Structures are given as structure tokens and as C-alpha cells.
Amino acid sequence: xxxxxxxxKRTQLFSGVGEEExxxxxxxxxxxxCTYKKGEYVLRQGEHTDTLMVIAEGKLHIQRDDYWGNxxxxxxxxxxEMFGEAYVAPESGALMNDVLAVExxxxxxxxxxxxxxxxxxACRFHSAVVQNLFFAISEKNRRLVQKITFMSKRTTREKxxxxxxxxxxxNNSSEFSIPFNRQQLADYLSVDRSAMSNELCKMRDExxxxxxxxxxxxxxxxxx
Amino acid sequence: xxxxxxxxKRTQLFSGVGEEExxxxxxxxxxxxCTYKKGEYVLRQGEHTDTLMVIAEGKLHIQRDDYWGNxxxxxxxxxxEMFGEAYVAPESGALMNDVLAVExxxxxxxxxxxxxxxxxxACRFHSAVVQNLFFAISEKNRRLVQKITFMSKRTTREKxxxxxxxxxxxNNSSEFSIPFNRQQLADYLSVDRSAMSNELCKMRDExxxxxxxxxxxxxxxxxx
DNA sequence: TCATTTCCGTTGTAAAAACAACAGACTTGT
DNA sequence: ACAAGTCTGTTGTTTTTACAACGGAAATGA
Numbered sequence: 001x002x003x004x005x006x007x008x009k010r011t012q013l014f015s016g017v018g019e020e021e022x023x024x025x026x027x028x029x030x031x032x033x034c035t036y037k038k039g040e041y042v043l044r045q046g047e048h049t050d051t052l053m054v055i056a057e058g059k060l061h062i063q064r065d066d067y068w069g070n071x072x073x074x075x076x077x078x079x080x081e082m083f084g085e086a087y088v089a090p091e092s093g094a095l096m097n098d099v100l101a102v103e104x105x106x107x108x109x110x111x112x113x114x115x116x117x118x119x120x121x122a123c124r125f126h127s128a129v130v131q132n133l134f135f136a137i138s139e140k141n142r143r144l145v146q147k148i149t150f151m152s153k154r155t156t157r158e159k160x161x162x163x164x165x166x167x168x169x170x171n172n173s174s175e176f177s178i179p180f181n182r183q184q185l186a187d188y189l190s191v192d193r194s195a196m197s198n199e200l201c202k203m204r205d206e207x208x209x210x211x212x213x214x215x216x217x218x219x220x221x222x223x224x
Numbered sequence: 225x226x227x228x229x230x231x232x233k234r235t236q237l238f239s240g241v242g243e244e245e246x247x248x249x250x251x252x253x254x255x256x257x258c259t260y261k262k263g264e265y266v267l268r269q270g271e272h273t274d275t276l277m278v279i280a281e282g283k284l285h286i287q288r289d290d291y292w293g294n295x296x297x298x299x300x301x302x303x304x305e306m307f308g309e310a311y312v313a314p315e316s317g318a319l320m321n322d323v324l325a326v327e328x329x330x331x332x333x334x335x336x337x338x339x340x341x342x343x344x345x346a347c348r349f350h351s352a353v354v355q356n357l358f359f360a361i362s363e364k365n366r367r368l369v370q371k372i373t374f375m376s377k378r379t380t381r382e383k384x385x386x387x388x389x390x391x392x393x394x395n396n397s398s399e400f401s402i403p404f405n406r407q408q409l410a411d412y413l414s415v416d417r418s419a420m421s422n423e424l425c426k427m428r429d430e431x432x433x434x435x436x437x438x439x440x441x442x443x444x445x446x447x448x
Numbered sequence: 449t450c451a452t453t454t455c456c457g458t459t460g461t462a463a464a465a466a467c468a469a470c471a472g473a474c475t476t477g478t
Numbered sequence: 479a480c481a482a483g484t485c486t487g488t489t490g491t492t493t494t495t496a497c498a499a500c501g502g503a504a505a506t507g508a
């Protein structure tokens with residue numbers, strides 16, 4: 001557990017909190033560690049959880065498969081980020097999604113009630129953690145809205161443009177890598193993979209962009 | 225301002241807080257009131273805000289219009305609910321959406337920094353408000369994910385079924401009203417209104433459901 | 449009350465997406 | 479090094495959607 005303190009120090013949740021304080025909080029927040037191999041599920045749809053989870057290593061997908069096998073990737077969570085904030089309210093009910101490790105991952109569980117119930121004792125940095133948590137969930141909110149903005153476009157091409165230009169903006173560069181392979185990107189944008197692949201190649205042939213694997217370069221027409 | 229205290233008492237944000245405490249907090253949180261006529265914008269895309277807003281009366285749409293005039297309704301916010309939580313973080317940037325009053329509305333603005341910065345002085349109920357805020361934003365998160373689940377369906381029919389059966393579940397009844405007219409529902413699900421209208425009528429003809437205006441009755445095949 | 453506007457369903461056509469099936473390049477593990 | 483599996487692009491067909499245009503019913507407002 002102690003070996004992860006330096007990692008935790010660089011997460012959103014513990015930003016601005018010293019290593020000693022984190023060490024002290026681990027007990028207070030009843031931290032537990034679990035490791036998952038690529039392809040394993042951290043949580044399944046229908047389960048209940050009341051913990052906040054921080055990714056120490058690896059990468060997870062928050063996703064959902066429907067009756068027909070169509071997969072929808074709701075969100076991607078990387079090392080340093082967290083998830084489960086949406087289910088901390090008492091009446092939040094069962095999980096709507098699966099949580100899948102897409103890389104070998106290490107996840108640290110925290111008792112979230114301990115975080116939002118301000119502990120009357122020590123914990124000088126507790127309020128900093130509350131603020132961090134608040135900012136993080138607020139940011140996640142914006143990310144979901146952004147995803148909705150991509151998905152709300154009518155055509156696959158528009159969805160791709162919306163997504164790729166946002167990624168370019170985030171990276172401050174017209175050249176960037178995306179964290180998805182083709183199938184995952186299609187699942188994220190809720191379109192058919194082959195149709196999307198086809199559209200990407202058309203866009204390339206029209207000179208809008210270049211790509212190789214998950215590395216993209218947008219040309220002026222797209223970024224404008 | 226005082227006249228809204230009984231209303232505020234029944235909002236998510238002030239749940240469990242007495243009227244006297246709310247009155248005291250109004251100053252602490254620098255509350256301001258604004259009224260909007262149906263059709264007026266509360267906020268526009270690109271603006272900046274660092275306030276939390278509670279709807280005392282009326283109804284708002286969080287939405288976005290693109291270059292081609294396609295409107296996407298991200299979310300609907302009714303009396304007693306709040307919005308703006310996603311933009312309280314310092315680096316949250318400009319608003320991605322418009323906020324439109326779809327009914328005559330009264331909105332109360334709060335300085336959110338005052339809320340999440342635990343005031344060292346009195347405010348016995350401050351921590352209750354922090355928790356309420358946390359639960360509210362967490363619930364909004366789940367609603368966004370739910371909307372994504374609707375939108376991720378491949379066909380208009382599947383989107384309708386996903387949305388309508390969720391509404392039935394929320395109402396604990398196969399008979400319920402929806403808060404949208406046809407155009408708004410289409411904008412919410414990101415589909416064409418006429419195509420959606422067409423699909424709804426087909427579903428009715430096939431005996432899956434009945435409707436009149438915004439009142440729906442689902443039959444077994446749909447709810448199952 | 450009457451004129452105007454909004455709302456909703458209908459139809460036909462053109463465009464786009466889903467789907468299925470396949471082949472080559474590349475990875476992976478043994 | 480080789481076999482098995484994965485990833486990506488390609489093509490053709492079918493289904494679905496978007497789009498445009500219209501008419502009638504209902505709501506609105508002067």
C-alpha cells in the first residue's frame with residue numbers, strides 16, 4: 001500500500017496533499033487495493049458500490065453492452081483519475097455500466113462517506129480532498145457533456161470531426177494520439193466500425209487529415 | 225428574496241436545512257435573483273460563470289445549436305433543481321452550451337466558492353449543503369450517462385424504447401407524461417423530428433404503446 | 449372572435465448507416 | 479519461427495435516417 005503513496009500524490013483527488021498526510025488518510029478512508037488483468041471486470045452492471053475508486057496504474061473503460069451485443073463506451077479512465085463518484089449518493093441504485101480493465105490495472109478503493117462527512121478530528125487536508133473531489137466530478141460532468149456533443153452530430157463524419165478537433169484542442173496541436181483503437185473509437189462514438197473506418201479513409205483521401213494507427217494529423221479544414 | 229426561502233427549503237441544495245439557516249446563508253453565499261421570460265437565455269455558449277444556479281420557478285433547457293442549426297438538448301432542469309455545478313472548477317473554461325428558459329423562470333445565483341470553501345465561522349448547516357451539492361452533481365452525472373445510453377442506440381425506435389421505458393421506470397407506472405414536446409424530444413434524442421414522429425406512430429400501430437400529446441402508455445412488449 | 453403561429457403527423461426521395469463478409473498486415477504467445 | 483488471433487480497411491447490399499414539403503388540428507394572442 002505504501003508504495004502507491006507517491007502515485008496517489010499525483011492524482012486529482014490528492015492534489016496539493018503531502019505524502020505524510022496521504023499516508024495518514026489511507027487509514028481514515030479505509031483504503032483497499034485490488035489488481036486486475038487486462039480483460040477483467042472491476043465492476044459489473046447491476047452491482048452496488050459505495051466506494052470511490054482511484055486508478056493507480058492502467059486504464060479502464062466504463063461501458064455497457066446491450067442485448068444485441070452492441071457495446072457503448074461511456075468513458076475512459078486512466079491512471080491518476082477516479083470513478084464511482086456518481087454512485088456515492090444513498091439512493092443512487094445499481095450500477096448502470098460495466099467497468100472493464102483494458103490494461104493490467106491497479107485500483108485503490110476508498111470509503112467515500114468518510115470523505116464527504118467532514119471528520120471532526122485532525123485531517124488538516126481533508127477539506128482540500130473534498131474540493132479536489134468536487135472539481136473532479138465537475139470535470140467528469142463536462143467530459144460527459146462533451147461526449148454527448150460528439151454523439152449528437154447527425155453523421156459519422158461530423159462525429160469524427162467533432163471528436164478529433166476536440167482532441168487537437170486538448171493537445172494544443174493538430175498532431176496527437178488518441179487512446180482508442182478503431183473498434184473502441186466506434187464504440188465511443190456509437191457508430192459502426194467499418195463504416196467509420198471507411199469514412200476516415202475518405203476524409204484522408206480528401207486531404208482533411210492523415211493518420212497511422214492511433215496517431216492523427218488534422219489539416220486546416222478540420223481544425224478551423 | 226425572502227419570499228423564496230420556503231421554495232429554497234424544498235430544493236436539493238438546501239434539503240434538510242431550516243428556513244432560518246437558509247436566510248442566514250443567503251448573505252454568506254451572496255445570493256442574487258434574476259427572472260427570465262420564456263424564450264430568454266440565462267447564459268450563452270462561450271460565456272464564463274462561477275456561480276451555482278438554483279431554479280426557484282420555471283424550467284430551463286441546457287442545449288447547444290451547431291452551425292447547421294441542429295439543436296441538441298443536453299439536459300432539462302426544473303424548479304428545485306440546479307445547474308452550473310460543472311463550471312465551478314477554476315480551469316473549467318467557457319460554457320459549452322446555451323441555457324434557455326422554456327418557461328417563465330426565476331433563477332437564484334450563489335457564489336459557489338463560498339459553498340465549497342468550508343467557512344470556519346458559524347454555518348452549522350454548511351456541511352449539509354456541501355453534501356447536498358455533492359449528491360446533486362453526482363445524480364446529474366448519472367442522468368447524463370443515462371442520456372448517453374439512449375443516444376447510443378442505433379435506431380430511432382431503440383432510442384425511443386430506451387427513453388420511454390426509463391421514464392416508465394422513474395414514474396413506477398406504464399402510464400406517464402414526458403416533459404418534452406415532439407421537437408424537444410427529437411432534439412434530446414438527437415434524431416429528426418418527422419422521422420421520430422413516424423416511428424412513434426408505427427409503434428402505436430403495432431400495439432406497442434399509446435400516446436396523446438405528451439402522455440404515454442406503454443404496453444407489455446415495451447416494458448418487458 | 450378571428451388571424452397567426454405552433455405543433456404534429458404524413459409522404460416521398462436522397463443520403464447515410466448498419467450489417468456482413470473478407471483479405472492483408474500486424475501482434476502475440478509458444 | 480510459426481501458428482493463432484487481432485486489427486484495419488474494403489466492398490456490396492439492405493435498412494434506416496435525414497430532409498423537404500405539406501395539411502390539418504390545436505393553441506395563442508390581439
